[in-house]
Amino acid sequence: MGFREDFLWGGATAANQCEGAYDVDGRGLANVDVVPIGEERFSIIAGKRKMLDFEDGYFYPAKEAIDMYHHYKEDIKLFAEMGFKTYRLSIAWTRIFPKGDEREPNEKGLAFYEDLFKTCQQYGIEPLVTITHFDCPIHLIKEYGGWRNRKMIEFYERLVRVLFTRFKGLVKYWLTFNEINMILHAPFMGAGLVFEDGENEQQVKYQASHHELVASALATKVAHEVDPENMVGCMLAAGLNYPYTCKPEDVFLAQQKDRENYFFIDVQSRGEYPAYALKELERAGIDIEMTEEDLALLKNHTVDFISFSYYSSRVVTTDPKLNEQTEGNIFASVKNPYLEASEWGWQIDPLGFRTTMNALYDRYQKPLFVVENGLGAIDTPDEAGYVKDDYRIDYLREHIQAMKDAVEIDGVDLLGYTSWGCIDLVSAGTGEMKKRYGFIYVDRDNAGNGTLKRTKKKSFDWYKKVIASNGEDL
Ligand code: P53
Helix, strand or coil, X not given: CCCCCCCEEEEECCHHHHCCCCCCCCCCCEHHHHCCCCCCHHHHHCCCCCCCCCCCXXXXXXXXXXXXXXXXXXXXXXXXXXXXXXXXXXXXHHHHCCCCCCCCCCHHHHHHHHHHHHHHHHCCCEEEEEEECCCCEHHHHHHHCHHHCCHHHHHHHHHHHHHHHHCCCCCCEEEEECCHHHHHCCHHHHHCCCXXXXXXXXXXXXXXXXXXXXXXXXXXXXXXXXXXXXXXXXXXXXXXXXXXXXXXXXHXXXXXXXXXXXXXXXXXXXXXXXXXXXXHHHHCCCCCCCCHHHHHHHHHCCCCEEEEECXXXXXXXXXXXXXXXXXXXXCCCECCCCCCECCCCCECCHHHHHHHHHHHHHHHCCCEEEEECCCCECCCCCCCCCCCCHHHHHHHHHHHHHHHHHHHCCCCCXXXXXXXXXXXXXXXXXXXXXXXXXXXXXXCCCCCCCCCCEEECHHHHHHHHHHHCCCCCC
């Protein structure tokens, strides 16, 4: 019958997309700070164009973002007013370790998050903390090459030990790496990788992936040692690949494409490299350096739950004539003739959400947690400053209904749902402010103009009602 009593309704953000205050209280620079808005953004996040410092002539939206660093009390108060049971946020690594390889953490960074968590606690909001949401200290990229280097495991371990110890009793739900499979699509964002001319990019990506996977298992181990109450999840950018037709070759291709993404979660959840991946890596001539100790860590410290983002399904085909691709997505997809798309070309598929949830639950048999879902859209406030975002309400209603079907009809075990960008924030993919997801409007534009004033949208009251009725009143 419906969602569980203690279902964790809420919203999600990431440090670099909302905090701003990039140089305040000792914070160091991270990869995500130096990705500007504009044409070159995609080649930068893909690791093809090297940008490791601010350069003249560019606008860097993460520098100020929506300045949540100075507005978090006001923002969390609004989340509480909507009835949030949980708030997903990420820690900016460079607030805790500004360079990444220090021995001692930055107290001011820790104090910031401690107060933020205490603010949540006052309202009975359970924090859900992403340890790294695409961020990597710039110093670790310059000195060590980011996650291509095994030493990253050690630096990450230092970070997580500090976090688990300091925030024991305040935080129980942790995610190790946001959208860990994004390393394949946006390796600078996912792992601080910048490629040298002529190097074997696949080799580098999979070696870096191995380091992240081991770091994730190690973090899971430490989390459980520090506090057996801790619940640690992996995080997948999900969304099934559909075969364009029932032609067996198309079906087979769809399975292959899904496995590219499942690979990471297979390791994090089942504890070993899946057979198909070992074979594929061997055929591709990719030789991952791994130790016996790594394999034992992976095996013994699997995740407690499976979290994922879902925005869209994807389509693959073996027919070269069917090459009409969707725009605006890091994940390339063929156009699905049955679906409408958002203003950014993301195909809208609520039933695909249910199918994806079922596929994940069938495969892992562990509780799921939807930690991102939502519609990026242009909002136009009326004269009174009010946004009537019925399109967003429609999107969310249909997706929450599909999620409910997965729980009620199909029996999926689901811990909670946090919609993406519950307050407007900077887009990860494009760097835009005008691609908005929030229930709360923030007065700021793509060029950084605006008062940063927060205003409730129509969806604010709608979501409040959804939470109050535990998903019954959509
Ligand atoms: P934006 C695509 C591209 C970049 C990040 O995306 C993505 C995706 C979706 O699969 O992942 C997540 O801001 C990510 C968030 C991000 C959100 O999707 O490009 O975890 O950081 O903001 C939405 O519209």
